[in-house]
Amino acid sequence: MSLQSEIGTFVAAVLNYFDTAVQQAAVVGTPYLALGKPPEVFDYTGMIRISGKRKGVVYFTAPKGMLSVMLMRMQETDMSDANLRDLVGEVANTLSGNARKDFGRNFIISTPSVVAGSSTTIGYSPDTRPIVVPIDWRAYHANLVVCLN
Amino acid sequence: MNAARPHRLMIVDDSNIMRRKIERSQELPNVEIVGSAGNGREALELHASSHPTLVTMDLTMPEMDGIECVEQLVGRDPDIRILVISALADKATAIEALEKGASGFLCKPFTERQLNDALVKLIEG
Numbered sequence: 001m002s003l004q005s006e007i008g009t010f011v012a013a014v015l016n017y018f019d020t021a022v023q024q025a026a027v028v029g030t031p032y033l034a035l036g037k038p039p040e041v042f043d044y045t046g047m048i049r050i051s052g053k054r055k056g057v058v059y060f061t062a063p064k065g066m067l068s069v070m071l072m073r074m075q076e077t078d079m080s081d082a083n084l085r086d087l088v089g090e091v092a093n094t095l096s097g098n099a100r101k102d103f104g105r106n107f108i109i110s111t112p113s114v115v116a117g118s119s120t121t122i123g124y125s126p127d128t129r130p131i132v133v134p135i136d137w138r139a140y141h142a143n144l145v146v147c148l149n
Numbered sequence: 150m151n152a153a154r155p156h157r158l159m160i161v162d163d164s165n166i167m168r169r170k171i172e173r174s175q176e177l178p179n180v181e182i183v184g185s186a187g188n189g190r191e192a193l194e195l196h197a198s199s200h201p202t203l204v205t206m207d208l209t210m211p212e213m214d215g216i217e218c219v220e221q222l223v224g225r226d227p228d229i230r231i232l233v234i235s236a237l238a239d240k241a242t243a244i245e246a247l248e249k250g251a252s253g254f255l256c257k258p259f260t261e262r263q264l265n266d267a268l269v270k271l272i273e274g
Contacts, residue, residue: 016258017258020258020259020260021257021258021259023260071166074166074170075170075173076166076169076170078165078169082165083165083166086164086165086166086167087166089164090164090166090167090236090257090258093209093236093257094236094257094258096209096236096237097235097236097237097238097239097256097257098238100237100238100239100242101238101239101240104239111209112209
């Protein structure tokens with residue numbers, strides 16, 4: 001499986017989440033390589049770590065405003081920090097699920113984890129080049145970052 | 150379905166928003182939600198006190214995961230019907246859950262209609 005189709009697996013997971021859980025489609029922007037500086041991290045980030053055939057990290061990072069409106073769309077009235085964490089965790093869960101389904105046992109995928117704070121540094125190996133896939137929804141902007149060697 | 154004795158549903162998921170989504174989405178008239186649990190261990194305690202007949206079960210949870218919880222619940226009550234609801238949509242995971250005693254599998258994310266259809270199938274066997 002090529003890196004391009006691997007990235008497609010993660011993009012499909014995020015788009016499916018918006019289509020099914022949020023019931024409103026998101027739009028994928030033009031992917032780019034984050035060269036020179038680390039990709040931007042927003043308020044909440046859900047991530048999975050991958051080892052085996054490839055090593056690295058894949059994460060969905062989104063601003064609080066976007067996640068709050070997503071929760072409203074899902075008829076959730078509680079916009080607490082715990083629920084915002086839950087939401088990015090669920091997106092990361094679908095990244096993990098799609099990866100397990102499409103990649104098989106050559107990839108070992110961690111349990112999803114969540115970090116909060118836009119000043120967070122997501123650790124990744126220096127021999128990898130993060131690919132940033134912009135995810136636009138309504139007036140909001142999030143990033144899906146795929147960083148695999 | 151028996152109108153006199155509603156099915157008793159327990160929701161097991163470590164995500165608060167998922168538990169609440171299932172509570173809101175469940176529209177079947179003959180299903181009563183008897184409680185929700187955030188992991189397998191809590192689910193076993195809740196089972197002992199509330200005697201559910203139906204369960205929605207997440208798989209990836211802290212303390213005790215869904216597969217182990219399915220096995221223990223079926224060990225206590227072979228008639229209990231468990232719908233596994235998980236983002237882990239690979240065949241091997243689904244087969245393992247069914248082998249341990251789950252009655253159905255629904256992939257996350259899901260719509261309200263998909264949940265209700267899956268619960269109907271669970272009830273009708």
